[in-house]
Amino acid sequence: MSISAAKPRILVARALFPEVLDFLSQHFDVESNQADAAWSAEQLIDKLQGKVGVLSTGGERISAALLAACPQLRICANMAVGFNNFDLDAMTAAGVQGTNAPDVLTETTADFGFALLMATARRVTESEHYLRAGHWTRWSYDMFCGSDIHSATLGIIGMGRIGQAIARRGALGFGMQVIYHNRSRLDAATEAACGARYVDKTTLLQTADHVLLVVPYSTASHHTIGAAELAQMKPTATLINIARGGIVDDAALAVALRERRIAAAGLDVFEGEPKVHPDLLTVSNVVLTPHIASATLRTRRAMAQLAADNLVDFLVHGKVRTPINTPQPVARST
Numbered sequence: 001m002s003i004s005a006a007k008p009r010i011l012v013a014r015a016l017f018p019e020v021l022d023f024l025s026q027h028f029d030v031e032s033n034q035a036d037a038a039w040s041a042e043q044l045i046d047k048l049q050g051k052v053g054v055l056s057t058g059g060e061r062i063s064a065a066l067l068a069a070c071p072q073l074r075i076c077a078n079m080a081v082g083f084n085n086f087d088l089d090a091m092t093a094a095g096v097q098g099t100n101a102p103d104v105l106t107e108t109t110a111d112f113g114f115a116l117l118m119a120t121a122r123r124v125t126e127s128e129h130y131l132r133a134g135h136w137t138r139w140s141y142d143m144f145c146g147s148d149i150h151s152a153t154l155g156i157i158g159m160g161r162i163g164q165a166i167a168r169r170g171a172l173g174f175g176m177q178v179i180y181h182n183r184s185r186l187d188a189a190t191e192a193a194c195g196a197r198y199v200d201k202t203t204l205l206q207t208a209d210h211v212l213l214v215v216p217y218s219t220a221s222h223h224t225i226g227a228a229e230l231a232q233m234k235p236t237a238t239l240i241n242i243a244r245g246g247i248v249d250d251a252a253l254a255v256a257l258r259e260r261r262i263a264a265a266g267l268d269v270f271e272g273e274p275k276v277h278p279d280l281l282t283v284s285n286v287v288l289t290p291h292i293a294s295a296t297l298r299t300r301r302a303m304a305q306l307a308a309d310n311l312v313d314f315l316v317h318g319k320v321r322t323p324i325n326t327p328q329p330v331a332r333s334t
């Protein structure tokens with residue numbers, strides 16, 4: 001009788017598709033959180049004892065303190081394209097691999113960016129609330145007039161894969177003039193393929209009818225849109241944030257919306273989410289959704305599977321599929 005080696009132990013930090021857990025169980029001894037309990041930072045550290053890998057979502061903070069307290073941890077595989085929940089420098093210094101889940105969500109997230117743009121510009125949820133409340137008694141010439149999408153100027157801040165997919169929808173599908181601002185300018189062929197023209201941030205804010213944010217969160221992008229930037233936008237403009245909470249100063253936005261300094265906003269992400277700034281809940285000209293831009297079953301399954309593949313690739317085959325850092329060669333505990 002042969003004695004088989006014990007499987008590496010991993011943690012799945014949130015409830016997940018059963019078929020992805022089954023796949024992981026072929027390779028690992030898996031502790032999962034199918035009850036979807038809300039763990040504190042201390043509980044997460046406790047659960048990670050003895051684990052070499054974790055499948056995290058954007059909600060679990062992987063801090064320097066956690067890494068120090070979990071010396072066996074070797075990989076954190078995020079089921080999200082964004083990874084601002086990771087202290088990446090600390091992970092790199094500690095010899096811990098980080099991976100994210102890019103590409104598989106690009107088109108789905110771009111669809112949602114467009115859905116939020118259309119709902120905001122055409123006042124879809126605001127008018128639905130009015131109807132449900134029984135206020136609709138007759139037609140009037142200016143009832144819920146919004147602003148056009150077709151032929152308008154779309155300004156995209158952050159022109160990565162998702163920004164480019166939104167630009168293509170705008171330019172090719174809706175005949176929009178698409179302008180963008182990004183840390184680095186795209187090459188001419190990519191600009192032509194998505195029908196977008198590079199401009200500086202001030203020009204974008206002053207010119208766009210619809211400003212759409214899809215820039216990754218970092219200390220450098222914190223409050224990319226605050227009171228000063230809102231003041232530069234047209235009073236008829238809309239602002240859409242599908243990037244991350246903290247890219248917009250939500251308190252300043254609530255004031256700008258209430259005082260009609262811009263026409264409307266559509267927000268899928270919030271500073272300190274799932275808490276939402278209370279003033280945003282009381283203004284009518286904002287569409288609010290609970291961070292669901294990538295939420296189709298097909299895409300969420302693909303994101304989960306990609307995170308699982310990263311764990312298997314790294315811990316079983318010694319490779320990485322979608323790495324976000326190059327860890328220092330530091331020996332972790334065994």
Ligand code: GLV
Pocket residue numbers: 058079080081082083105294
């Ligand atoms: C969602 O916000 C993601 O980063 O995947």
